[in-house]
Amino acid sequence: MKRLFAKNKCSADSVLSASEFKFTCDGEPLGEIPKDKGECAVRHAEKYLEGVIPVLPASDFMRFVRDGNRMIFERPYHDRRKALVFMSLAEAYERMGRFTDRIIDYLFAVFEESTWVIPAHQSNIRNVTDGLLPPIAGDGALHGIDLFAATTAATLTTVYLCVGDELDKVSPVIIKRLRYEIEKRIFIPYSQITFGWSGEFGGAPSNWNPWIISNVLYTAAILEEDMDRRRAIVSRSMRYLDNYTAFLGDDGGCDEGPSYWSSAAASYFDAAEILYGMSGGKIDIFKEPLLRDMCEYEVKLYVDGITFLNFADCPPHIRLCSSMLNRMGKRLSSPALKSFSHVMARHHRAPIENSHGYRVYRGFFDFVEPTDESEGITDAYLPDLKIMVARENPKTDTGMLVAVKGGDNGEHHNHNDLGSVSLYYGGKPVFMDNGAGEYTKKTFSSERYTLWYMQSRYHNTLTVNGVAQTDGRQFRTTDEVYDRDARSLTLQLREAYGSEAGIKSLKRTVGLNGGTVTITDEVSLCEMSEVEIHFLTPEAPTFSGNRALVAQGRVLTFDERLTPSVEKIELDPSLVGRWGTPEIYMIRLKATVKEATFVLTVE
Numbered sequence: 069m070k071r072l073f074a075k076n077k078c079s080a081d082s083v084l085s086a087s088e089f090k091f092t093c094d095g096e097p098l099g100e101i102p103k104d105k106g107e108c109a110v111r112h113a114e115k116y117l118e119g120v121i122p123v124l125p126a127s128d129f130m131r132f133v134r135d136g137n138r139m140i141f142e143r144p145y146h147d148r149r150k151a152l153v154f155m156s157l158a159e160a161y162e163r164m165g166r167f168t169d170r171i172i173d174y175l176f177a178v179f180e181e182s183t184w185v186i187p188a189h190q191s192n193i194r195n196v197t198d199g200l201l202p203p204i205a206g207d208g209a210l211h212g213i214d215l216f217a218a219t220t221a222a223t224l225t226t227v228y229l230c231v232g233d234e235l236d237k238v239s240p241v242i243i244k245r246l247r248y249e250i251e252k253r254i255f256i257p258y259s260q261i262t263f264g265w266s267g268e269f270g271g272a273p274s275n276w277n278p279w280i281i282s283n284v285l286y287t288a289a290i291l292e293e294d295m296d297r298r299r300a301i302v303s304r305s306m307r308y309l310d311n312y313t314a315f316l317g318d319d320g321g322c323d324e325g326p327s328y329w330s331s332a333a334a335s336y337f338d339a340a341e342i343l344y345g346m347s348g349g350k351i352d353i354f355k356e357p358l359l360r361d362m363c364e365y366e367v368k369l370y371v372d373g374i375t376f377l378n379f380a381d382c383p384p385h386i387r388l389c390s391s392m393l394n395r396m397g398k399r400l401s402s403p404a405l406k407s408f409s410h411v412m413a414r415h416h417r418a419p420i421e422n423s424h425g426y427r428v429y430r431g432f433f434d435f436v437e438p439t440d441e442s443e444g445i446t447d448a449y450l451p452d453l454k455i456m457v458a459r460e461n462p463k464t465d466t467g468m469l470v471a472v473k474g475g476d477n478g479e480h481h482n483h484n485d486l487g488s489v490s491l492y493y494g495g496k497p498v499f500m501d502n503g504a505g506e507y508t509k510k511t512f513s514s515e516r517y518t519l520w521y522m523q524s525r526y527h528n529t530l531t532v533n534g535v536a537q538t539d540g541r542q543f544r545t546t547d548e549v550y551d552r553d554a555r556s557l558t559l560q561l562r563e564a565y566g567s568e569a570g571i572k573s574l575k576r577t578v579g580l581n582g583g584t585v586t587i588t589d590e591v592s593l594c595e596m597s598e599v600e601i602h603f604l605t606p607e608a609p610t611f612s613g614n615r616a617l618v619a620q621g622r623v624l625t626f627d628e629r630l631t632p633s634v635e636k637i638e639l640d641p642s643l644v645g646r647w648g649t650p651e652i653y654m655i656r657l658k659a660t661v662k663e664a665t666f667v668l669t670v671e
Contacts, residue, residue: 071310106161113158136509222425267311317452320361325382372495391434478541506642
């Protein structure tokens with residue numbers, strides 16, 4: 069049974085009042101703010117002491133519907149909240165009062181926003197005529213709750229915790245207004261409306277479910293004083309969270325990729341920890357193996373530094389909260405997560421992950437000793453997601469790491485990437501997954517797969533008879549065989565393509581032997597057709613016969629029947645910083661065959 073709260077007979081009857089809530093109900097209270105984190109928050113906060121508060125014009129709100137531009141509204145929207153987090157943490161550390169008036173200015177700017185739901189999410193929240201402008205709330209019409217409405221409430225909760233007493237000294241109106249806005253925009257609609265992200269209407273919920281719930285619970289734990297509504301929020305939250313895990317595979321993997329893990333499994337853990345605190349330890353699911361597997365997924369997809377295997381819409385570089393990882397390791401009795409927390413502590417800037425209020429606040433008070441050594445899991449297979457990872461040796465900045473992905477093309481944040489191979493040497497990309505570009509209206513529309521980086525033609529897989537893979541759950545890998553001893557995964561890719569590809573069988577086997585990666589493609593077609601094997605790489609390759617010098621000084625050797633070519637891809641500005649280069653390259657290896665086996669090696 070994957071409904072963990074129901075399985076453990078957790079009840080909202082055990083919920084404590086707001087005054088009784090403790091962040092660490094079975095441990096030491098929150099300690100002093102570590103000096104490095106306090107000083108880091110101050111440095112960031114000082115940037116907001118001067119200048120104009122970012123404005124949010126209605127005309128920019130309308131841009132999403134008019135031309136698909138999300139970021140012109142979202143950047144200043146998020147900047148307002150980022151400023152509040154940094155300044156509140158800085159003031160909590162300094163206690164000098166120099167940020168107080170500026171915090172008040174930003175607070176009232178947020179209070180006065182017509183909606184906390186961003187333009188791109190309007191249609192997901194409530195029935196609106198056109199989504200061009202925010203719907204009117206009031207007189208019985210309730211506000212919607214999306215990712216960032218809940219995040220806003222969590223931000224205001226952090227402000228309350230950090231400087232609430234100081235704001236009260238200025239005027240009691242400030243905190244009264246803060247409570248009023250949160251009640252109107254979060255507590256009432258959360259208690260009265262069943263939103264699509266809850267999972268109550270069927271289908272597998274996405275990261276929206278635990279992400280929103282964790283922020284609402286954090287807010288309710290601190291600010292909801294009505295006990296009936298407090299219990300109702302907890303009861304709903306546990307039921308919704310059970311809807312999320314009900315659809316997870318037994319491996320606990322996140323089909324949205326490792327950057328969305330922070331908002332999915334990690335937010336689920338945050339919610340579980342908040343519920344534990346809200347009930348004085350009576351709501352407890354930390355002994356569940358599924359929860360440990362959900363959290364350990366991230367360690368399995370780690371490459372080196374802040375680099376992760378970036379399947380789906382994920383970027384390759386992710387900073388994770390070391391405090392959260394350390395708490396996971398302790399709560400779940402996971403040595404892998406404990407060790408990983410010390411690795412991530414080297415890269416933990418305070419605060420990070422501003423969209424997760426509880427995590428930011430807790431993490432601000434915790435110190436995790438960083439380590440100079442970084443070791444990774446050498447072999448991992450996720451049988452439900454059909455992902456294999458194999459590493460040449462444990463030291464993450466040396467040797468080969470290869471990963472291959474199966475599954476289906478209907479996953480959350482899906483790219484058509486079945487059979488795609490990611491290859492790293494010394495923690496640097498040899499064959500890469502580009503990830504997604506800057507989100508626009510097109511990203512989550514019927515035009516999604518017109519974007520080049522969503523297509524299988526621009527992943528490290530195959531194109532057959534000019535036919536690329538198709539999106540949808542029915543387009544999938546089958547007959548997966550993982551051989552741990554051989555460190556290999558075999559996938560049947562036939563069902564990933566439409567019938568027009570004319571494929572009888574298309575098997576790909578990827579394996580790692582010492583420092584050599586072998587990719588074997590067994591092709592059986594209905595008639596003579598062109599087969600193209602392609603690899604995306606950050607550096608221009610140099611060919612000599614059937615060999616190519618590729619990124620990180622590795623050598624690709626391929627079948628002599630394959631004719632090579634290279635396509636240079638100019639990156640748009642949102643992608644240049646990701647890879648540190650204005651262009652990347654697609655190696656294309658072509659042959660016309662009916663039956664063939666192609667063996668490629670990289671060493």
